[in-house]
Amino acid sequence: MTTSIELQQIGDLPCWQITHQGAQLLIAEQGAQVLAYQRDDNPPLIWLSDQAEYHKGQGLRGGVPVCWPWFGALERNPAEVQAMHQGTVPAPAHGLVRTLDWRLQDISEQDGAVIAEFCFDSRDQPLADWPHAVELSLRIRLDQRLHLELTSHNHGPQPVFLSQALHAYFAVSNIHDVQVEGLHGCRYIDTLQNWESRLQQGPLHFTGETDRIYLDVPSQVNIRDPHWHRRIHLQSSGSHSAVVWNPWTEKSRLLSQFAADAWQGMLCIETANVLEDRIELAPGGKHRLTLTLWESSLDI
């Protein structure tokens, strides 16, 4: 089967459209953001908003935004992560790099896979109010599965503390009927209930707005989707926390680039390093967060 790798301009944004062994993958250079991923004639694995806007310097709703060097609201982060930000200007949610251009290092077919590698180096592109020398790279490998590898490398003389997430939006048939498997027994922080700590019992079902930080998460979790007759598998390393999010009805109305009923067809599982799972990078130190995604039929 043929492989093609094409650069396209979508709105203001240069994007790479990759076709390989029946898979289609779209990546924006801005934020090194995977925007879409689908295999054969199956429904997409990754959800992208119908109302997505392709503007420079603006977040794009859907795909896999990279949240870095902090996740969520800065003031909800551990003190040492907050202390890395040294400014008076309010810090944006989910860090600084999802709306900036990353440098494309390489995009090519190698050994039966397509590999794209993007880099953001704060020594070349200083970040507002975050004066640290860290090189960030996202390596994207497409074979029978999609593999993402986010590496942070501290080139400075002091330790650096980070929180981060691969904020993946997944496409589902109907949020009411899907479940997330693999979280049973995990502690979670319910950010909608005063950040109280709770324990997950059994698989996670969605019955209302959900915004939770799961801790001590195992390396594999799945989304079971009965109507689309599939499981989406998420396998991670370098992460022990995950954020699970669905805005449901009311919150949806407040979100940008989000149709009023879009919440029914998506959910986020964000492979993360947050709260006590935050990262400490010693001088010269590296951290690698990986996420592999694939789907399987429920018959197997």
Ligand SMILES: O=P(O)(O)OC[C@H]1O[C@@H](O)[C@H](O)[C@@H](O)[C@@H]1O
């Ligand atoms: O609208 P944003 O900044 O992309 O964030 C979307 C959501 O991202 C999730 O990670 C958060 O847990 C939610 O609280 C937040 O609403």
